[in-house]
Amino acid sequence: MQFGLNESQEILKQNARQFFAGECPMTHVRHLAESKQPYDPALWSKIAAQGYTGIIFPEKYDGLGLGKVELILLMEEAGRALLPGPFWSTVALAGAVIDAIASDAQKTRYLAPICRGEVRSTVALLEANATWDLAGAKLAASSGKLTGEKLFVLDADVADFILIAAQTGVFLVEAQAPGLSITPMPALDLTRNVYAVQFKDTPAEKLGDGTNLARALDIATAALVAEMVGGMQRVLDLTVDYAKMRKQFGKPIGTFQAVQHQCADMYLETESSRSAAYYAAWALEHDAPDAATATSIAKMYASDACRAVGNRGIQIHGGNGFAWENDLHLYYRRAKASETMLGDATFHRERIARLVIDTVPASCGGNDRSLR
Amino acid sequence: MDLNLTSEEIQFRDELRFWLAANVPADWAERREESLESRFEYLRAWQRKLFEGGWAGVSWPKQYGGRGANLMQQVIFWQEMALASAPPMANTLGLGLIGPTIIAFGTEAQKTRYLAKILSAEEIWCQGFSEPNAGSDLASLQTEARRDGNFYVVNGQKTWNSYGWIADWCELVVRTDPNVPKHKGLTVLLVDMKSPGISVRPLRQITGESEFAEVSFRDVRVPIENVVGNVNQGWDVAMGTLMHERGTFGAGLQITFRRNMERLIELAGQLRRNGKSAAQDPLIRQKLAQCYAEIEVMRWNQMRAFSRISATGVPGPEGSIQKIFWSELNQRLQQVAQELLGPYGQLEGISPHSVDKGTWAYGYMRSRGNTIEAGTSEIQRNIIGHFVLGLPRSY
Numbered sequence: 001m002q003f004g005l006n007e008s009q010e011i012l013k014q015n016a017r018q019f020f021a022g023e024c025p026m027t028h029v030r031h032l033a034e035s036k037q038p039y040d041p042a043l044w045s046k047i048a049a050q051g052y053t054g055i056i057f058p059e060k061y062d063g064l065g066l067g068k069v070e071l072i073l074l075m076e077e078a079g080r081a082l083l084p085g086p087f088w089s090t091v092a093l094a095g096a097v098i099d100a101i102a103s104d105a106q107k108t109r110y111l112a113p114i115c116r117g118e119v120r121s122t123v124a125l126l127e128a129n130a131t132w133d134l135a136g137a138k139l140a141a142s143s144g145k146l147t148g149e150k151l152f153v154l155d156a157d158v159a160d161f162i163l164i165a166a167q168t169g170v171f172l173v174e175a176q177a178p179g180l181s182i183t184p185m186p187a188l189d190l191t192r193n194v195y196a197v198q199f200k201d202t203p204a205e206k207l208g209d210g211t212n213l214a215r216a217l218d219i220a221t222a223a224l225v226a227e228m229v230g231g232m233q234r235v236l237d238l239t240v241d242y243a244k245m246r247k248q249f250g251k252p253i254g255t256f257q258a259v260q261h262q263c264a265d266m267y268l269e270t271e272s273s274r275s276a277a278y279y280a281a282w283a284l285e286h287d288a289p290d291a292a293t294a295t296s297i298a299k300m301y302a303s304d305a306c307r308a309v310g311n312r313g314i315q316i317h318g319g320n321g322f323a324w325e326n327d328l329h330l331y332y333r334r335a336k337a338s339e340t341m342l343g344d345a346t347f348h349r350e351r352i353a354r355l356v357i358d359t360v361p362a363s364c365g366g367n368d369r370s371l372r
Numbered sequence: 373m374d375l376n377l378t379s380e381e382i383q384f385r386d387e388l389r390f391w392l393a394a395n396v397p398a399d400w401a402e403r404r405e406e407s408l409e410s411r412f413e414y415l416r417a418w419q420r421k422l423f424e425g426g427w428a429g430v431s432w433p434k435q436y437g438g439r440g441a442n443l444m445q446q447v448i449f450w451q452e453m454a455l456a457s458a459p460p461m462a463n464t465l466g467l468g469l470i471g472p473t474i475i476a477f478g479t480e481a482q483k484t485r486y487l488a489k490i491l492s493a494e495e496i497w498c499q500g501f502s503e504p505n506a507g508s509d510l511a512s513l514q515t516e517a518r519r520d521g522n523f524y525v526v527n528g529q530k531t532w533n534s535y536g537w538i539a540d541w542c543e544l545v546v547r548t549d550p551n552v553p554k555h556k557g558l559t560v561l562l563v564d565m566k567s568p569g570i571s572v573r574p575l576r577q578i579t580g581e582s583e584f585a586e587v588s589f590r591d592v593r594v595p596i597e598n599v600v601g602n603v604n605q606g607w608d609v610a611m612g613t614l615m616h617e618r619g620t621f622g623a624g625l626q627i628t629f630r631r632n633m634e635r636l637i638e639l640a641g642q643l644r645r646n647g648k649s650a651a652q653d654p655l656i657r658q659k660l661a662q663c664y665a666e667i668e669v670m671r672w673n674q675m676r677a678f679s680r681i682s683a684t685g686v687p688g689p690e691g692s693i694q695k696i697f698w699s700e701l702n703q704r705l706q707q708v709a710q711e712l713l714g715p716y717g718q719l720e721g722i723s724p725h726s727v728d729k730g731t732w733a734y735g736y737m738r739s740r741g742n743t744i745e746a747g748t749s750e751i752q753r754n755i756i757g758h759f760v761l762g763l764p765r766s767y
Contacts, residue, residue: 001374001375001376001377001378001381001444001675001678001679002373002374002375002679002682002683003373003375003672003675003678003679004373004676004679004680004683005373006373009373240761240762240763243763244762244763251764252764254757254761254763255763255764255765255766256766257750257754257757259763260753260754260757260758260761260763260766261750261753261754261757263756263757263761263763264692264696264753264754264756264757264760264761265753267693267756267760267761268696268756271673271690271693272669272672272673272693272697274676275669275672275673275675275676276668276669276672278373278672278676279375279672279675282373282375286375293668294668296665297664297665297668297669300661300662300665301665301666301669346658349657349658349662350654350657350658350661352661352664352665353657353660353661356637356661356664357637357640357651357657357660357661358651
């Protein structure tokens with residue numbers, strides 16, 4: 001057993017770190033965030049040139065054909081850099097869904113251009129009831145057309161096509177389709193936008209039924225957790241640096257245990273989230289029997305941990321942590337959006353309960369003396 | 373990254389599993405309810421059986437009677453022991469801490485004299501580290517040893533000595549030079565517990581049992597050949613010992629937690645709450661799922677740490693997160709068990725109404741010790757802050 005990265009995985013991670021540090025420094029992230037348009041076509045071309053947009057997809061669709069562990073490493077570095085725009089929604093979400101459920105011809109038509117970096121996409125999941133339970137979708141297609149509304153759709157305004165989880169399966173709508181309208185839902189995360197998407201007799205192509213949707217969403221979830229881990233690591237690094245440099249009472253505040261122990265907790269929360277993300281990726285890659293449970297555990301743990309790490313990071317920075325000019329709040333905003341995305345800790349605890357409690361056969365007799 | 377066992381690891385596991393299936397005593401479940409004192413000879417016999425089967429001291433080099441197992445095999449050993457519900461070994465400290473310390477720092481004569489009898493449980497060992505006024509600040513300890521010819525004369529008081537009430541020998545940390553900074557004047561001695569001047573008093577803990585003892589030393593004469601490592605360099609020897617304390621043992625702990633978790637899930641199916649099965653109560657489900665998840669995260673953290681140690685050869689300070697994680701998790705798990713069991717949670721084993729022979733009441737109290745023993749959570753956080761994150765020393 002070896003739960004470390006192999007040499008090529010280490011190289012991929014290092015390269016990604018250097019790439020994002022060079023091409024997407026915090027000054028650029030801040031510029032995109034304050035311009036309210038997180039999508040940067042020039043940056044997208046560079047990402048595509050690295051092959052990142054096709055990282056986990058088969059070579060026959062112009063992908064790199066790498067595994068989920070490699071995806072997770074890339075997402076971790078993207079998260080560290082707070083990469084703005086539609087990378088996660090296009091590759092880890094829409095790409096994974098198409099790969100899991102679409103026909104060969106549809107993959108050639110839709111997945112291959114994603115791999116080549118020619119298009120952006122996203123998946124519309126939630127409706128007004130805002131439940132991540134897939135059975136909660138009310139929208140239904142009738143004779144190839146959709147009418148209704150999806151909410152909280154990431155990056156919808158820059159998507160060339162949008163996938164829609166409907167009652168009757170997963171559908172695809174082109175950006176230019178008649179009856180499609182996209183309205184911003186201004187929200188906390190300045191580096192990734194969410195939108196309301198309305199359909200009125202909008203022609204939609206069916207990609208497949210929902211059978212493999214949950215598994216594709218698990219891949220997207222694991223990738224999101226990895227991105228959260230990268231963000232947590234960056235907040236931890238910034239905070240530890242600050243605690244070493246900032247002096248009060250004549251010494252660095254990191255000398256004080258009240259500060260030091262919070263940093264230690266941030267480290268524990270970050271490392272534990274990372275272990276969970278890596279394990280989930282491995283389990284998904286190898287179709288392990290606990291892959292779904294592991295994914296939910298990872299999202300559950302990281303959803304609580306990324307909030308806690310952000311809280312502590314801002315607190316340790318004191319007044320500086322509350323200042324707009326400090327980068328922490330940009331990470332804190334993303335952390336809140338990611339915490340909710342694809343289900344928060346409470347949602348995933350219930351999913352874990354369904355997977356591990358409800359599958360235990362009711363015990364007959366034995367130890368139940370006077371328990372009722 | 374490959375999380376499957378290698379064929380060599382599977383071979384090791386299967387050989388061990390086969391041996392355990394044939395040798396783990398069937399009556400341990402009943403015997404474990406007895407007091408530590410009354411079951412001690414039982415545990416000694418069990419260790420002797422493991423020794424004869426070649427399974428005592430798996431991590432020890434073969435030349436000293438061990439199995440020479442690599443780190444991943446040690447992990448497998450503790451996992452399989454837990455999976456087989458095997459009793460613990462009698463000489464826990466000798467095997468896990470003191471033997472490895474003698475192997476690392478001892479003379480050839482010491483290795484010849486002590487190691488085999490540690491493995492066979494013929495001689496039981498305790499540690500004399502903590503004192504009434506030296507707990508987390510271990511280096512401030514005051515038990516002194518003065519040189520007198522070919523002997524050291526020891527005076528002082530030790531406390532929280534695990535197995536102190538039964539031990540034949542003690543790995544004792546003493547101050548040999550009071551005139552230098554506190555870390556620089558310490559020495560480690562191997563002390564015969566039958567020496568004149570030693571008195572042992574059981575230390576009753578909040579569970580009502582006495583796992584530990586208080587040991588006092590009054591003009592106890594220890595031959596100079598019983599010094600381990602160099603005089604006044606005992607801090608390095610003692611730290612070497614404590615490094616082993618955060619070794620592979622936790623791998624078995626994870627399995628024990630997992631088993632407790634499965635039992636709680638089973639109990640939830642039998643208990644009623646708000647007119648339905650507790651397993652269907654949304655709040656109970658949330659709490660059980662949280663514990664289940666954390667036990668898995670503990671496993672994955674361990675897997676990553678073991679893989680890293682396998683590759684680098686040394687357990688680093690980042691191991692402190694394992695100690696924090698398991699100890700605080702067990703406290704949360706025990707609290708969830710209490711919430712699930714309600715008034716039944718407090719019942720001791722002697723009550724005819726008790727659940728699982730009172731183990732949940734016991735576990736709740738015992739878990740308070742987890743964040744104190746083997747380095748408090750505060751000390752672990754200091755270690756992470758200073759040695760992992762590079763923050764300035766706080767003291």
